[in-house]
Structure formats: C-alpha cells, structure tokens
Amino acid sequence: MQSVVCLFGAFIAAAVFHPGSCVETVIGLYGETIEVPCNNGNNKPDGLIFTKWKYVKDDGSPGDLLVKQAQKDEATVSATDGYKSRVSIAANSSLLIARGSLADQRVFTCMVVSLTNLEEHSVEVKVHKKPSAPVIKNNAKELENGKLTQLGECVVENANPPADLIWMKNDQPLVDDGKTIIITSTITKDPVTGLSSTSSRLQYTARKEDVESQFTCKAKHEMGPDQVSEPETFPIHYPTEKVSLQVVSQSPIREGDDVTLKCQADGNPPPTSFNFNIKGKKVTVTDKDVYTLTGVTRVDSGIYKCSLLDNDVMESTQFVTVSCEWMSDVLYFSINISGNYSADPSVIGIPKITSLTKHRSNDGKHKVLTCEAEGSPKPDVQWSVNGTNDEMSYVNGKATYKLTVVPSKNLTVSCFVTNKLGEDTKEISVFSLFEEDTSKPEKNEDGTEQAKVIVGVVVGLLVAAALVGLTYWLYIKKTRQGSWKTGEKETGTSEESKKLEENNHKADV
Numbered sequence: 001m002q003s004v005v006c007l008f009g010a011f012i013a014a015a016v017f018h019p020g021s022c023v024e025t026v027i028g029l030y031g032e033t034i035e036v037p038c039n040n041g042n043n044k045p046d047g048l049i050f051t052k053w054k055y056v057k058d059d060g061s062p063g064d065l066l067v068k069q070a071q072k073d074e075a076t077v078s079a080t081d082g083y084k085s086r087v088s089i090a091a092n093s094s095l096l097i098a099r100g101s102l103a104d105q106r107v108f109t110c111m112v113v114s115l116t117n118l119e120e121h122s123v124e125v126k127v128h129k130k131p132s133a134p135v136i137k138n139n140a141k142e143l144e145n146g147k148l149t150q151l152g153e154c155v156v157e158n159a160n161p162p163a164d165l166i167w168m169k170n171d172q173p174l175v176d177d178g179k180t181i182i183i184t185s186t187i188t189k190d191p192v193t194g195l196s197s198t199s200s201r202l203q204y205t206a207r208k209e210d211v212e213s214q215f216t217c218k219a220k221h222e223m224g225p226d227q228v229s230e231p232e233t234f235p236i237h238y239p240t241e242k243v244s245l246q247v248v249s250q251s252p253i254r255e256g257d258d259v260t261l262k263c264q265a266d267g268n269p270p271p272t273s274f275n276f277n278i279k280g281k282k283v284t285v286t287d288k289d290v291y292t293l294t295g296v297t298r299v300d301s302g303i304y305k306c307s308l309l310d311n312d313v314m315e316s317t318q319f320v321t322v323s324c325e326w327m328s329d330v331l332y333f334s335i336n337i338s339g340n341y342s343a344d345p346s347v348i349g350i351p352k353i354t355s356l357t358k359h360r361s362n363d364g365k366h367k368v369l370t371c372e373a374e375g376s377p378k379p380d381v382q383w384s385v386n387g388t389n390d391e392m393s394y395v396n397g398k399a400t401y402k403l404t405v406v407p408s409k410n411l412t413v414s415c416f417v418t419n420k421l422g423e424d425t426k427e428i429s430v431f432s433l434f435e436e437d438t439s440k441p442e443k444n445e446d447g448t449e450q451a452k453v454i455v456g457v458v459v460g461l462l463v464a465a466a467l468v469g470l471t472y473w474l475y476i477k478k479t480r481q482g483s484w485k486t487g488e489k490e491t492g493t494s495e496e497s498k499k500l501e502e503n504n505h506k507a508d509v
C-alpha cells in the first residue's frame with residue numbers, strides 16, 4: 001500500500017521547500033514484510049555507484065541499514081540493531097523490512113549516488129493492524145425493566161490505529177443519550193507491541209419488549225470490512241402487575257369433586273409462591289401455583305382468593321359454587337324454559353347481573369357499590385370485600401344490592417349472585433379514597449352519566465343560542481323591510497346598508 005501525502009510529490013517538495021517537509025507515506029501490515037520504495041522505482045541513474053538505505057534513530061543519531069554496490073549482486077547489511085536480521089533490498093531498490101511492527105513507523109531514506117549526482121528520497125512508514133473480532137464480555141444475567149443496567153462490555157484487541165466500536169440493537173446503532181443509554185469507551189495500548197485494544201461498556205435501560213432484542217457490537221477499522229460480534233439476548237425482569245385466579249376444574253362442580261385453584265402472575269420471573277385465601281383462611285403454597293380442594297361439598301361454595309406473598313394488593317378472586325347432582329337437571333330445565341318465560345318473574349330464572357356500578361357517598365367518605373341482578377328465586381349476593389351491606393331489594397325478579405366500603409387501597413371488587421339454579425359474577429375496580437384527587441370525577445358509569453349530562457347541557461346551550469340568533473334575524477329583517485319603504489335610516493352595519501341599497505336600486509329598475 002502506498003500513498004503520497006503531498007500533492008507536489010517528493011521531488012518538487014524536496015527541491016522547492018525545506019527538505020523533508022513533504023514525505024511520501026507507505027502503509028505496511030503488522031507482522032508482514034513492509035516494502036519501502038525508493039523514488040517510486042525511478043532510482044537507476046546513469047553512472048550509478050551505490051544505493052544506501054538509512055534512517056534516524058530515536059536518539060537522533062544516524063542509523064545505516066544497508067548498502068548495495070551497483071556492480072555487486074548482494075547488498076551489505078550495515079545495521080547492528082534489530083534491523084540487522086530483518087532488512088533486505090529488492091531488485092528495484094525497495095527496502096524490504098520483514099515482520100513489520102509499530103516500531104517501524106518512522107521515516108526511511110534511500111540515497112542514490114551516481115558519478116554526477118547524489119539524491120535522497122525519504123518515505124514515511126506507517127504500520128496498520130486489523131483488530132481481533134469483537135466479543136461481548138461480562139454480560140448481564142438479566143435486565144430489569146426500566147432500570148439502567150450494565151448490559152456488557154465489547155472488546156476488540158490489538159489494532160493500529162485503534163478500532164471504533166458501535167453497539168447495536170437489532171442491527172440499529174445505539175446512541176448514548178446520557179440517560180437511558182450510556183456508552184463508555186476506553187482505549188488501552190499494549191506496552192510491548194504498541195497495539196491498541198478498545199473496550200466499550202454499554203449501560204442500557206431495558207423495556208419488556210427487549211426480551212426479543214438482539215444486541216451486537218460492531219468494530220469499524222480502516223483495515224477492512226466491519227466485524228460484528230455474536231448476538232446476545234437477555235431475559236427482562238419486571239414485577240407482577242396482575243394476578244389471576246383460575247378454577248381449573250370443569251364446571252359445574254359437583255359434590256365429591258376435587259377442585260384445583262391455580263394462581264398466575266404476569267411478572268418475570270413468575271412468582272413461585274402464593275397466598276391462597278380459602279374462604280377467609282390464609283394458606284401459603286411454596287414452589288407451586290395451585291391449591292386443590294378435595295371432595296368438596298356444598299359448604300365449600302364461596303369466595304376464594306390468591307395473592308402474592310410479598311404484596312397482598314396483587315389479588316384475584318373467584319367464586320366457587322358446588323352444586324348437587326339433582327340441581328344440574330333443574331339447571332338444564334331452566335335454561336330451556338327461561339327464553340320463553342323470562343318476562344314472568346314467577347318463573348324460575350338463572351341469576352344474571354345486569355349492572356355493577358360505584359359512586360362516592362355524599363359525605364365523600366365511602367364508596368357505594370350497587371349490584372343489580374335478575375333471577376328467580378331471589379338470588380343471594382356475596383361480595384369479595386368486607387363492607388356494610390346496607391340495602392337490598394327484590395322487586396319483580398330484579399334484585400338490587402348495595403355495599404358501602406372504605407377502600408384504603410385500590411381494589412377489584414366482585415359481586416357474586418347465586419340461587420339454586422346458577423350464578424353470575426361481575427368485577428369492578430375501586431380506587432383508593434386516600435389517593436384520589438377528589439375534584440376529578442371517576443372514570444366509571446357515574447363518569448359516563450356525567451359526560452352525558454355535560455353533552456346534554458352543551459347541546460341545550462347551542463340550541464338556545466341558535467334560537468336567539470334566529471329571533472334576532474327575523475326581528476332585523478322585519479325592521480329593514482319597514483325601513484326600505486319609509487326611507488328611514490337603517491340600523492345595520494355600513495356593509496349591510498350598502499348591499500341593501502344596491503338591492504333597492506335593482507328593485508327600482
């Protein structure tokens with residue numbers, strides 16, 4: 001590899017400018033033989049006596065390398081230092097340096113001596129080396145959702161000049177933003193070889209979807225194509241946001257059945273232990289997510305819950321109803337007839353919750369939940385939380401239940417209605433009374449009602465405004481018609497009068 005740094009070329013520069021101010025540069029490869037040309041091959045003048053290669057040692061003293069007499073085939077190596085065994089001369093007078101190293105990055109000069117002239121041509125040597133392939137080290141075992149974590153360290157070794165490293169996620173470069181992505185690069189030089197190693201540390205704030213992301217590191221170097229590391233992936237940890245309790249057994253559940261409750265959480269890694277609330281009794285299961293009730297009877301019907309060991313706010317509720325053998329027949333029968341006779345409350349009907357709403361009590365200290373259900377015989381109600389059951393009515397097959405609660409935390413409240421024919425359940429979110437901004441309406445059925453009222457008021461105002469406008473217009477029109485005939489001065493704007501006058505003239509014609 002060879003390049004001329006100065007546009008004028010070595011000759012002109014040497015002649016016109018200070019000698020050495022413009023030097024040809026060649027780039028050699030580390031560990032290989034470096035060829036240093038002498039005046040680009042134009043170095044055999046008439047009457048050539050000898051060619052000599054020399055350099056300037058680090059301490060400034062002259063360093064002779066070799067001399068080649070024109071009549072002799074062999075050159076005489078005059079170097080006594082490390083160059084002694086590494087230098088030779090080519091037929092075209094190029095200096096050949098075996099096993100190039102960074103210590104060879106210096107200026108070499110060939111001296112061409114003929115009968116009539118003495119010329120010197122200097123060449124600067126640079127030695128380049130491609131880095132090793134990039135490797136990602138010290139990988140994080142997992143990343144935590146939303147938390148800046150050191151993901152890994154990318155390393156390339158033994159390059160000259162130093163390599164640049166670029167972190168990539170799914171083949172897209174990652175850019176340091178000083179906050180969610182922080183990239184720290186360091187370059188170290190080997191004291192013996194002088195070669196540089198580059199290391200780049202990536203601190204990264206992962207998101208849940210990064211569980212799919214592939215991280216690589218790309219090394220850029222002038223000695224060849226980009227090199228890319230093996231891709232790395234990372235598990236992403238995040239806390240549970242939702243717990244769900246499932247009744248695994250087939251319904252309807254009959255007396256004597258085994259019933260398995262399964263508790264699931266959406267965090268990663270998934271929690272391995274849970275608290276089950278078995279009709280008010282707390283049971284902790286470790287290293288499993290199920291609890292089995294064996295040989296259930298009707299008294300096992302009721303509310304079951306599960307929650308996280310360390311956070312009982314993460315809770316889920318299910319109602320289990322154990323029916324007797326004969327009941328399923330009744331149930332079957334009632335399904336058949338309910339379509340035809342549902343309007344008649346005297347006819348038996350499976351309970352069905354028609355609405356579950358919430359609103360704040362007038363004094364703002366409680367939440368009142370209202371659960372409305374149809375069904376016959378009169379359904380019984382169960383709520384998943386403690387509270388005051390203050391009202392209950394049952395009219396024409398429609399039951400209304402009210403529960404007053406003082407939620408100190410956000411809750412999911414279930415209303416469960418049951419009669420001997422079946423059951424129904426509905427859930428509603430109730431936000432803590434102690435955190436809410438009391439000026440904001442809740443986003444629920446009440447909210448919808450309020451929105452409807454607001455829309456109604458706005459529409460009403462618009463209609464009223466339109467009516468006022470219409471009345472005014474009619475009034476103006478009437479006054480003007482009068483004024484045209486009488487020639488009285490108008491009360492409208494100047495533009496209006498102009499138009500009206502035009503119309504008047506047209507009418508005259």
Ligand SMILES: *[C@@H]1O[C@H](CO)[C@@H](O)[C@H](O)[C@H]1NC(C)=O
Nearest residue numbers: 037038040041090091092094
């Ligand atoms: C000198 O000769 C070598 C082969 O011996 C060749 O590779 C090189 O290109 C030549 N250099 C010049 C400047 O002609």
Ligand SMILES: *[C@@H]1O[C@H](CO)[C@@H](O)[C@H](O)[C@H]1NC(C)=O
Nearest residue numbers: 277279280281384385386387
């Ligand atoms: C509900 O009340 C029962 C009985 O008073 C009590 O055992 C239970 O702990 C209460 N549950 C909650 C969630 O407060």
Ligand SMILES: *[C@@H]1O[C@H](CO)[C@@H](O)[C@H](O)[C@H]1NC(C)=O
Nearest residue numbers: 313408409410411431432435
């Ligand atoms: C309750 O829910 C509201 C609205 O979703 C939320 O802003 C608040 O942080 C929650 N409070 C608790 C204690 O989880």
